[in-house]
Amino acid sequence: MENGDDWLAQDKFHHVLFCFSVTIFFSLLATRTRYAFLRRWSLWVGSIISLIAGAAKEAADELGFFKSAGASAKDAFADVLGILIAVLALSLYKSLFSRVRPDQSSQVRGLQMV
Template identity: 55%
Template sequence: MEWGDEWLARDKAQHALACLLIALLGAALAGRSARPALRRRAAAVGSAASLAAGAAKEAADEAGLFGSAGASPKDAAADLLGVAAAALALALLSRRRRGRKARADDGGVSLV
């Protein structure tokens, strides 16, 4: 396990960005599923996919598959930061959509 890497290194930004994008992509795909249970839990599905990808990358690093010095807890922390950013973005988007839907429902003229 590698502990000597820097917190503010380029690869930490790459880890965070990759996990953010994987989480958003996973959530988008789950949100378009034919299964209602997957659609309701799209953010969780995307986050789980992203965390699994990050864990697999660290396991591969530890096994020496990518020629790195080993798994890094700091890389895992950057992965978590990316997933948290995606979860925040998805929560804000969901809140915005609910607000639009509520305004659309209240602003109409009833003919009944």
Template identity: 60%
Template sequence: MEDGDDWLAADKLEHLLACFCIAILVAALAGRSRHAFLRRRSVALGSIAALVAGAGKEAGDEIRLWRSAGASSKDAAADVLGVLLAAVFLSVPRRFWRSSPGGF
């Protein structure tokens, strides 16, 4: 185990929440676009943006841009989990609303 890189560290929660929030924000912005292409792909765009941000953070860690022990596969896993949770959060209501009679 890497020193100071526990699975249940506060840092992992920060990675998860940051990627979750980035994915939700970008998806919400894309969903409000006047371009149907962006609206239809809002969840994918939000997910990609969050993963790019997470990868950028890890790359910065690896080149010592910030005070860090280097890139962490556990941080990357927390990033991916945050994106997956955001995708589920964004996708479930869409399926629910489409199937409800009368819609919202």
């Protein structure tokens, strides 16, 4: 199952990059929807979809659908690491840019009063 499965193999980088990308994509997609529930929980939505995709890939590996040695706990760890990095990046992005934006309504009101 895990013969020759190194921690620093290129395959692990692919797992991290894939889950990072899926989490970012679906989280940002969820923030653009008209449903407030999905916007509010967008990080969770992206993370869960990414985790499901990673688990499905590992299940397919174990069943022999891809040319691999089978499912790997190291691959699953790399998937979770990619998700955590994406959540951290999105959280930092959200916290930085939510503070920088000026209050647009006060500027507009100030211009209309003049």
